[in-house]
Amino acid sequence: MGAAEGLSALLLLLGAFFYLAGTVGLLRFPDVYARLHALTKADNLGLGCVAAGLALQADSLAAALKLVLIWLLVLAASTVTAQAIARRAQELGVSPRLDAGSAHAVDGRDDA
């Protein structure tokens, strides 16, 4: 096994680890806002590792860049979706569970 293949396998395993961590966060975190953190951040890094790992095995530079493009497109979709869900939850009055020690209210709506 060459160095590139070894690094590729390591990156793929790392990617799987971050996906798993994101899923555990999705189950463990207390409310919709915290769960969105788990999905966006962990999947960003997880897919980044997977795409980098696969790019190392790609046949051509264009194929490797295509994987980077896929990563960027998924990031764009994920961040916009997360923001849309968070905004709608805020508009529906879903109040985030704030840390008791440091909570002070900030109203996310303009016409409250």
Next chain:
Amino acid sequence: MRRALAAGALLAALWWVLTEGAGGYGLGALFIALALAWVLRQPRTGTAPRLRGAIGFAAFFLRQSLLGGLQVARLALVPAARVRPQLLELRLNLPPGPATQLLAAALNLMPGTLCVHLAGRRLVLHVLDARMPVEPEVRAAEAQLARLFGFTS
């Protein structure tokens, strides 16, 4: 003219990547021309993105992505770890428009920040861990975007 050349070169590179260098440039030219016509009809917003700013922002974004993923992994997997959510309201220095929208989108992918509200210069963030110094990171991201869009202050 510079705008058309830069956009055309980017779109041609995009076609090359999408086809994995397999050619099909007859069809490609058609789609590149259509996309270019659409791009050039969009209203101009501020100045053209700076190449140096784009490289700086990309490096900053990669580093923050790594930190963000590691933070979520730690909070999710370490049994004793607990999230300490907090809301943070900020007044942005960037002019409202593509720059603030890109900032909000980038912050969603960076450590511990999620945009729940953006109107004009007013930004409300959901912060995953109140112990982390979030505001300096937001200001750093804002400064990166100001350089990217050429709003040097």
